[in-house]
Amino acid sequence: MTIDTVELAAKTPDQPQPWDELGLKEDEYQRIRDILGRRPTNAELAMYSVMWSEHCSYKSSKVHLRQFGEKAPESDALLVGIGQNAGVVDIGHGYAVTFKIESHNHPSYVEPYQGAATGVGGIVRDILAMGARPVAVMDSLRFGPLDADDTHRVLPGVVAGVGGYGNCLGLPNIGGEVVFDPSYAANPLVNALCVGVMKHEDIHLANATGVGNKVVLFGARTGGDGIGGASILASESFDDTKPSKRPAVQVGDPFMEKVLIECCLELFEAKVVEAIQDLGAAGISCATSELASNGDGGMHVQLEKVLLRDPSLTPGEIMMSESQERMMGIVTPENLDAFLAITAKWDVETAVIGEVTGTGRLIIDWHGETIADVDPRTVAHDGPVYERPFARPSWQDSLQADGPESLPRPSSGDELRGTLLRLLASPNLTSKAWITDQYDRYVLGNTVLAQPEDAGVLRIDESTGLGVAIATDGNGRYAKLDPYTGAQLSLAEAYRNVATTGARPLAVTDGLNFGSPEDPAVMWQFAEAIRGLADGCQALGTPVTGGNVSLYNQTGDAAILPTAIVGLLGVLDDVGRRTPQGFRESGQVIYLLGETRDEFGGSEWAWAEHGHLGGRPPSVDLAAERELAEILVNASRDGLIDAAHDLSDGGLAIALAESVLRYGVGARVWVPDGLDPFVFLFSESQARAIVAVPRSEEVRFTDMCSARRFSHQRIGVVDDGGVLDLQGQFSVPVDELRTAHGSTLPSAFEA
Amino acid sequence: MRVGVVTFPGSLDDRDAARAVRVAGGEAVALWHGDADLRGVDAVVLPGGFSYGDYLRCGAIARFAPVMERVVDAARGGLPVLGICNGFQILCESHLLPGALIRNDHRKFVCRDQPLRVESAATAWTSGYAAGQEIVIPLKNGEGGYVADQRTLDELEGEGRVVVRYLGDNPNGSYRDIAGVANARGNVVGLMPHPEHAVEALTGPGTDGLGFFTSVLEGLVRA
Numbered sequence: 001m002t003i004d005t006v007e008l009a010a011k012t013p014d015q016p017q018p019w020d021e022l023g024l025k026e027d028e029y030q031r032i033r034d035i036l037g038r039r040p041t042n043a044e045l046a047m048y049s050v051m052w053s054e055h056c057s058y059k060s061s062k063v064h065l066r067q068f069g070e071k072a073p074e075s076d077a078l079l080v081g082i083g084q085n086a087g088v089v090d091i092g093h094g095y096a097v098t099f100k101i102e103s104h105n106h107p108s109y110v111e112p113y114q115g116a117a118t119g120v121g122g123i124v125r126d127i128l129a130m131g132a133r134p135v136a137v138m139d140s141l142r143f144g145p146l147d148a149d150d151t152h153r154v155l156p157g158v159v160a161g162v163g164g165y166g167n168c169l170g171l172p173n174i175g176g177e178v179v180f181d182p183s184y185a186a187n188p189l190v191n192a193l194c195v196g197v198m199k200h201e202d203i204h205l206a207n208a209t210g211v212g213n214k215v216v217l218f219g220a221r222t223g224g225d226g227i228g229g230a231s232i233l234a235s236e237s238f239d240d241t242k243p244s245k246r247p248a249v250q251v252g253d254p255f256m257e258k259v260l261i262e263c264c265l266e267l268f269e270a271k272v273v274e275a276i277q278d279l280g281a282a283g284i285s286c287a288t289s290e291l292a293s294n295g296d297g298g299m300h301v302q303l304e305k306v307l308l309r310d311p312s313l314t315p316g317e318i319m320m321s322e323s324q325e326r327m328m329g330i331v332t333p334e335n336l337d338a339f340l341a342i343t344a345k346w347d348v349e350t351a352v353i354g355e356v357t358g359t360g361r362l363i364i365d366w367h368g369e370t371i372a373d374v375d376p377r378t379v380a381h382d383g384p385v386y387e388r389p390f391a392r393p394s395w396q397d398s399l400q401a402d403g404p405e406s407l408p409r410p411s412s413g414d415e416l417r418g419t420l421l422r423l424l425a426s427p428n429l430t431s432k433a434w435i436t437d438q439y440d441r442y443v444l445g446n447t448v449l450a451q452p453e454d455a456g457v458l459r460i461d462e463s464t465g466l467g468v469a470i471a472t473d474g475n476g477r478y479a480k481l482d483p484y485t486g487a488q489l490s491l492a493e494a495y496r497n498v499a500t501t502g503a504r505p506l507a508v509t510d511g512l513n514f515g516s517p518e519d520p521a522v523m524w525q526f527a528e529a530i531r532g533l534a535d536g537c538q539a540l541g542t543p544v545t546g547g548n549v550s551l552y553n554q555t556g557d558a559a560i561l562p563t564a565i566v567g568l569l570g571v572l573d574d575v576g577r578r579t580p581q582g583f584r585e586s587g588q589v590i591y592l593l594g595e596t597r598d599e600f601g602g603s604e605w606a607w608a609e610h611g612h613l614g615g616r617p618p619s620v621d622l623a624a625e626r627e628l629a630e631i632l633v634n635a636s637r638d639g640l641i642d643a644a645h646d647l648s649d650g651g652l653a654i655a656l657a658e659s660v661l662r663y664g665v666g667a668r669v670w671v672p673d674g675l676d677p678f679v680f681l682f683s684e685s686q687a688r689a690i691v692a693v694p695r696s697e698e699v700r701f702t703d704m705c706s707a708r709r710f711s712h713q714r715i716g717v718v719d720d721g722g723v724l725d726l727q728g729q730f731s732v733p734v735d736e737l738r739t740a741h742g743s744t745l746p747s748a749f750e751a
Numbered sequence: 752m753r754v755g756v757v758t759f760p761g762s763l764d765d766r767d768a769a770r771a772v773r774v775a776g777g778e779a780v781a782l783w784h785g786d787a788d789l790r791g792v793d794a795v796v797l798p799g800g801f802s803y804g805d806y807l808r809c810g811a812i813a814r815f816a817p818v819m820e821r822v823v824d825a826a827r828g829g830l831p832v833l834g835i836c837n838g839f840q841i842l843c844e845s846h847l848l849p850g851a852l853i854r855n856d857h858r859k860f861v862c863r864d865q866p867l868r869v870e871s872a873a874t875a876w877t878s879g880y881a882a883g884q885e886i887v888i889p890l891k892n893g894e895g896g897y898v899a900d901q902r903t904l905d906e907l908e909g910e911g912r913v914v915v916r917y918l919g920d921n922p923n924g925s926y927r928d929i930a931g932v933a934n935a936r937g938n939v940v941g942l943m944p945h946p947e948h949a950v951e952a953l954t955g956p957g958t959d960g961l962g963f964f965t966s967v968l969e970g971l972v973r974a
Contacts (some may be wrong), residue, residue: 170763255804442889444950445767
C-alpha cells in the first residue's frame with residue numbers, strides 16, 4: 001500500500017483527487033489547495049471534506065445562526081453559550097444544567113434502529129463532554145402518514161432504537177413529540193435531546209491546552225463504520241482485497257457507552273483529565289482539529305497508535321471513521337498513570353496517540369511519515385460560508401389566501417361530539433403510550449413528570465427539591481403558512497408547556513430541520529424561522545444555548561414542512577410544587593386562561609377533518625405568553641392550582657379530554673356566553689391554558705388574574721362521574737374517550 | 752443495618768436501589784462486581800440493568816463475577832438477597848432460584864405501572880406485606896417472561912414460593928402470571944418489577960415498593 005504523504009503531495013501537484021465524490025465543490029477544493037500551498041494529501045482531503053460538509057461546518061446556515069448571539073437577551077443564567085459541545089445554564093444552589101438537541105434524520109431513514117440509537121448516543125456524549133452526568137433524554141420524532149407502508153418500517157425501528165439505547169444507558173426518557181405528515185415520508189426526523197447536571201466548578205470545555213499534555217483516545221475501537229462515501233478512499237489503496245463500500249450508518253453499543261459514561265465521570269471527579277471531546281461526526285478529524293483550534297493551537301498525533309477493530313483501514317478511513325462510543329481526552333503527563341488506572345478499572349481500552357504542541361499546526365503521522373500538516377483552525381472554523389440566495393416562494397400568497405373559513409364546521413351537539421372523538425383518535429392527537437411505554441421513564445429515580453405531561457420534570461437535588469422542566473415542540477404546519485410566526489409559535493408552545501408545570505423558563509436549544517438550502521424557497525423558510533426564533537427568544541428572555549441544523553430533508557423538489565423544534569428548559573425551586581396535567585379532585589373549578597379567537601389556519605381540525613392546510617397560523621402574542629407563564633408559575637408556587645394543561649393542537653376540547661383521562665375523573669363544562677361552541681372547543685388560539693382550582697383558593701386565584709388583567713373564564717367543574725359533559729351540547733363517557741384516544745397506534749402497529 | 756447494592760458494568764438501577772434502602776431506614780453499601788468481598792453487609796440487592804451488556808443471555812456472565820461467588824455462598828447460608836429485573840435474571844443463572852427469564856412474548860420493551868398481588872408474605876423481603884395484598888409498582892423490561900418446567904412451577908406453587916403475581920393483562924408472557932419467586936428458605940427473592948422505583952410518591956406511582964426494603968430491615972432487627 002502506498003501512503004500519500006505531505007512530501008509526496010508536494011511532489012505530485014497534478015495527481016487527480018476525488019474531491020467531487022467526497023462532496024466538495026471545485027472552489028472549495030481550490031481553497032484547500034490555496035490554504036496548504038499544495039494539493040492536500042488523501043488524509044487531509046478526508047479531513048477537510050468532512051469538516052467542511054454542511055453537517056459539520058454549518059456553511060449554509062452560519063450567516064443566519066449569528067442572530068441567536070446578536071439578539072441574545074440579557075440572562076444571568078447562561079454560563080456557557082453557543083459554540084461548545086452544549087450550552088450550560090445556572091439553575092441555582094451551585095448546580096448547572098447542560099442540554100442540547102441533535103438530529104439523526106438521514107441515518108434513521110436508512111437504518112431506523114441504528115440511526116435512532118446512535119442519535120441518542122451522540123447527544124449523550126456531547127453532554128458528558130461538558131463534565132455533566134447525563135440525567136434524561138427526550139425524543140422529537142416526525143414520520144410520514146401513519147397508514148403508509150414505509151412508516152411501518154421506519155417508526156417501530158426508530159422507537160426501538162431510541163428505547164433500546166436510552167434504556168440500556170439508564171437514562172429516563174421524559175418526553176418529546178411524535179407527528180405524522182406526508183412531507184416526512186422518506187424524510188423522517190429523529191431529534192434527540194439530552195440533559196445533564198453538574199456543579200459549576202465541574203464545567204469542562206473541550207480545549208487542548210498545555211504543551212506536552214497527552215492526547216488519549218479511549219472507548220470502543222475504531223472500525224470501518226460510519227464512513228460517508230468512503231469507497232472513494234479505496235483509491236488510496238492498490239490492494240483490492242480489502243473491504244470496500246463501508247456502511248455509512250454507524251452501529252451503536254449502548255453498553256460500551258454506559259461504561260464510558262461512568263468512566264468519564266470518574267475521570268472528571270478524580271481531576272485527572274483536562275478536557276474530553278466526544279467523537280461524533282467526522283470522528284478523529286473533528287476531535288483533533290476542534291480540540292487543537294480551541295486550545296493552544298498545536299497537536300501532534302501518531303495515527304498508527306489508534307486501536308483498530310479492522311487492521312485493513314487506511315489512514316484516511318481512520319481519520320473519517322464515525323465508530324461510536326469513543327472519547328478523546330487531554331491529560332497531563334503527571335496524571336497519565338492515574339487516568340489509565342481508571343480506564344482499566346472500567347475495562348475501557350485506551351491509547352495515547354499524541355500530544356499538545358505549541359506549533360500552531362495539527363500534524364498527523366503514520367508510521368513516521370507525515371500524512372497531514374494543517375492549521376487546525378482552517379479545518380474546524382474557517383470552512384466556507386455561503387450566503388445562499390433566498391426568496392419568498394411564489395406559492396406563499398396563494399397558500400395564505402386559501403384559509404379555513406370556507407370549510408364546513410360541525411354545529412350540532414352530535415357533530416361536535418363526533419369531531420372530538422375523531423380528533424382524539426387522529427394520528428397526531430392520539431395517545432402516544434404505545435411508543436412511550438417502550439421507554440424507561442423511571443430509572444435514576446428522579447422523574448417527577450414524564451409523558452404524557454406537558455413537560456418532563458426532573459428532581460436535581462434531593463435535599464432542596466430543586467429541579468428542571470423541559471419541553472420540546474415544533475409545529476411544521478404553522479411554519480409552512482408563515483415561517484417567522486411558526487417558529488415563534490413553536491417557541492411559545494414549549495415556553496407555555498414548561499410554565500404549565502410551574503417551572504420558570506430559562507433557556508432554549510433548537511433543532512432546525514429543513515429541506516435543501518440550494519432551493520431559495522427553503523432558504524427563505526430557514527431565514528425567516530431563525531429570525532422569528534431569535535426575535536422570540538429575545539422577547540421571552542430565553543437565550544438559545546446551542547442546537548443543531550439538519551438540511552437536505554427533501555425528496556426531489558418536495559421539502560419537509562419547515563420544522564424548527566424548540567427544546568425549552570425551566571427551573572423549579574421545589575419539584576414538590578410541580579403542577580401535573582390531570583384533573584383529580586372532584587369539586588375543583590376549571591378556568592380557561594387567555595383569549596379564544598376564531599383561529600383555524602394550520603389547525604389539527606382543518607388537517608385531520610378536511611386534509612386542509614392554508615391561511616394564516618394563529619396570531620402570536622409573546623407578551624401574553626409571558627403573562628400567562630407568570631400566572632402559572634406563581635399559582636404553582638403559592639399552591640393555588642392542582643392541575644394545569646396548555647392548549648395547543650386540537651384546542652380546548654382535546655386538553656379537557658386529556659385532563660379527565662389522566663386519572664379517569666369526569667367534568668362538567670359550559671360554553672361561555674358569546675362564544676361559538678365550535679370555536680370554543682377547537683380553536684388553536686395561543687397563550688391559553690386550563691387549570692383546576694380548589695374552591696378554597698378560587699378568590700385568590702381570580703384576584704391574581706384580575707390584577708394582571710389576564711382573561712380568565714370559569715368554564716366548568718371537575719367531578720367523579722366518569723363523563724365529560726359539555727352542557728347543552730353533548731356528553732361522552734370517559735371510557736369512550738379512552739378507547740378513542742388509546743386505540744390508534746396499537747391497532748396500526750400490532751395488526 | 753447495612754444492605755449491599757452490587758454494581759456490575761452496565762447496572763442501571765443501583766443508585767435507585769441504594770436510595771430505596773436509605774428511604775427504608777437502612778445504610779446502603781456499594782459493592783463492586785470485581786471484588787470478592789461483601790464488606791460485612793447484612794443483606795444484598797442485585798439491581799436492574801444490563802450486566803456486562805448481556806450480549807449472551809441476561810445474567811449469564813454476571814453469575815461468574817467475583818462478587819457473585821460470595822453472594823451465592825452467603826445466600827446458601829441464609830443471607831437475604833433480592834434480585835430485581837437483571838438481578839432476578841442473575842439469580843436464576845446462578846441457580847439460587849429456579850426457572851429462567853426470556854424475551855417478552857410481544858417482543859417489545861415495556862415500561863408501565865404494574866398491579867401485582869403479593870402471594871407470599873413468608874419471605875425475608877415481603878414479611879411486611881399481607882398475603883393477598885394488591886400493590887402497584889413499575890415494571891420495565893425486555894426479557895421478563897418467567898418460564899420453568901411444569902414440575903418446577905407446581906413445586907413453586909405448592910411450596911408457596913410464588914412471591915408476586917401479575918394482575919390484569921400479563922405484561923410479558925410469564926407462565927402462570929408469575930412476577931417473582933423465592934428459594935425454599937425464603938431469604939432469596941427475585942422479581943421482574945421494580946420496587947425501588949416506588950418508594951417516594953413524588954417520583955413513583957406510589958410507595959407500594961417500600962415494603963420490600965422495610966421488610967428485610969425489620970427482619971434483620973428481629974434476628
